[in-house]
Amino acid sequence: MDRDSAEPDPAALPGPNAEKWIDLHAENAAPSEYSHEFVWDVTAEADGPFVTDVDGNVLLDFTCHIGAAPLGYNNEKVLSKLREFDLVEPMKIAGQDMYFGTGSDPETAEFPGSSHLMDQLTDVSSQYGMDTVFLSNSGAEAVENAMKITHDHQPPAKYGYAFEGSFHGRTLGTLSLTKSKEVYTRHYPEVAGIQTVPFCEDRGCSTGSCDCGFFERDGSRFRNSLSPEGGHVNPDEVAFAILEPIQGVGGYRFPSDEFMAEVGDVCDEYDIPLVVDEIQAGVGRTGEMWAADHYPIEPDVIASAKGLRVGATISRSEIFPDEKNRLGSTFGGGDLLASMQGALTLEAIDEYDLLDNATERGRQAKERIRDDAPDHVVDVRGKGLMLAVEFDTAERRDAVVEAALERGLLTLGCGKKTIRLLPPLDSTEREIELGTSLFCEAMDAVATQAVA
Numbered sequence: 001m002d003r004d005s006a007e008p009d010p011a012a013l014p015g016p017n018a019e020k021w022i023d024l025h026a027e028n029a030a031p032s033e034y035s036h037e038f039v040w041d042v043t044a045e046a047d048g049p050f051v052t053d054v055d056g057n058v059l060l061d062f063t064c065h066i067g068a069a070p071l072g073y074n075n076e077k078v079l080s081k082l083r084e085f086d087l088v089e090p091m092k093i094a095g096q097d098m099y100f101g102t103g104s105d106p107e108t109a110e111f112p113g114s115s116h117l118m119d120q121l122t123d124v125s126s127q128y129g130m131d132t133v134f135l136s137n138s139g140a141e142a143v144e145n146a147m148k149i150t151h152d153h154q155p156p157a158k159y160g161y162a163f164e165g166s167f168h169g170r171t172l173g174t175l176s177l178t179k180s181k182e183v184y185t186r187h188y189p190e191v192a193g194i195q196t197v198p199f200c201e202d203r204g205c206s207t208g209s210c211d212c213g214f215f216e217r218d219g220s221r222f223r224n225s226l227s228p229e230g231g232h233v234n235p236d237e238v239a240f241a242i243l244e245p246i247q248g249v250g251g252y253r254f255p256s257d258e259f260m261a262e263v264g265d266v267c268d269e270y271d272i273p274l275v276v277d278e279i280q281a282g283v284g285r286t287g288e289m290w291a292a293d294h295y296p297i298e299p300d301v302i303a304s305a306k307g308l309r310v311g312a313t314i315s316r317s318e319i320f321p322d323e324k325n326r327l328g329s330t331f332g333g334g335d336l337l338a339s340m341q342g343a344l345t346l347e348a349i350d351e352y353d354l355l356d357n358a359t360e361r362g363r364q365a366k367e368r369i370r371d372d373a374p375d376h377v378v379d380v381r382g383k384g385l386m387l388a389v390e391f392d393t394a395e396r397r398d399a400v401v402e403a404a405l406e407r408g409l410l411t412l413g414c415g416k417k418t419i420r421l422l423p424p425l426d427s428t429e430r431e432i433e434l435g436t437s438l439f440c441e442a443m444d445a446v447a448t449q450a451v452a
Contacts, residue, residue: 251415
């Protein structure tokens with residue numbers, strides 16, 4: 001496949017082969033969330049945003065596996081280096097509980113491992129003074145460990161703060177912080193002491209214009225809940241406040257600088273550790289390495305995963321416990337291949353100036369969609385290549401997702417009535433023009449339909 005000339009070529013989706021794979025999968029798989037009946041053929045041609053399914057359909061993927069494949073498929077910026085490595089068994093070792101290397105000297109190692117990845121992560125987080133990393137399997141584990149280290153750092157803390165519309169994972173601990181759809185949390189037990197405050201989604205919001213309920217009485221719901229401000233929560237008993245700098249599952253909600261500044265000011269004033277969940281928005285997706293870099297906050301802990309290929313909890317050494325066995329993992333973070341992919345992804349972002357590319361291509365995409373958006377589009381927003389288009393109804397949104405798929409473009413819904421677009425970080429001008437043209441065609445097609 002030639003990425004420079006590839007074009008989407010869809011037939012009926014799902015095709016007969018896809019249906020067979022889906023039926024086989026459904027025989028034993030627990031019900032989960034499958035956004036499309038799209039079955040990637042891992043033996044077929046794919047490059048960057050272009051991918052082939054098991055029926056030979058060529059699709060343009062603007063989902064990047066919900067951000068977990070930041071450079072798309074078979075990207076030579078990473079694959080060319082991986083191809084040279086003779087893989088070994090076992091690929092999984094005992095996580096952070098055993099060491100591994102690639103040769104006699106880490107300074108001259110031909111291929112990076114988990115030690116190199118942690119070094120890179122502290123480097124790209126040094127603006128926040130971060131010097132320590134704990135690797136794990138997933139984003140949920142990264143958040144769980146953020147909760148653990150902040151509780152250890154703030155004894156005898158019994159409270160934590162989360163924000164409405166948030167999504168932080170599907171473990172019982174992270175579900176206690178998840179404040180979006182009730183289907184995620186219904187009937188499950190919760191960690192006690194979690195306080196919930198509004199997330200101000202109006203990116204132009206100020207103290208005078210706020211109508212979400214966050215700002216109030218010369219302060220905010222967050223500030224005013226604390227006992228020195230007249231509330232009932234002793235700030236000395238708060239382990240953390242956690243937020244997504246840009247909410248993902250909650251609908252790609254972009255906050256205002258004033259909202260973020262108030263969150264940061266309260267955390268600074270009362271010495272409350274601020275945890276930022278960068279699992280979807282981090283690793284260059286927004287045109288900065290971390291979405292927090294866009295805002296006037298100083299996070300104390302970063303939770304990362306997805307595009308990083310492993311889970312990572314990043315902070316300062318004084319926040320991490322110094323007692324052995326307070327943290328541990330005999331499986332997580334011990335994947336040689338994932339650690340290498342994470343390190344090579346960070347190298348590619350730096351080597352090919354992909355933060356700048358994400359910023360420029362994101363600007364191109366927003367301009368193209370805004371210029372041609374029909375009346376039923378409520379908003380077009382985004383930072384870098386973390387893009388969202390909001391519609392007047394959920395039904396309209398769903399119809400556009402389907403119409404885009406019929407044209408060979410993969411997109412994803414989020415929130416109540418929003419579509420998210422996540423092209424690869426190295427998307428070209430041609431690929432953005434091609435994808436946004438298909439998306440605009442889909443919106444126009446739905447505009448002529450009677451959608452309630």
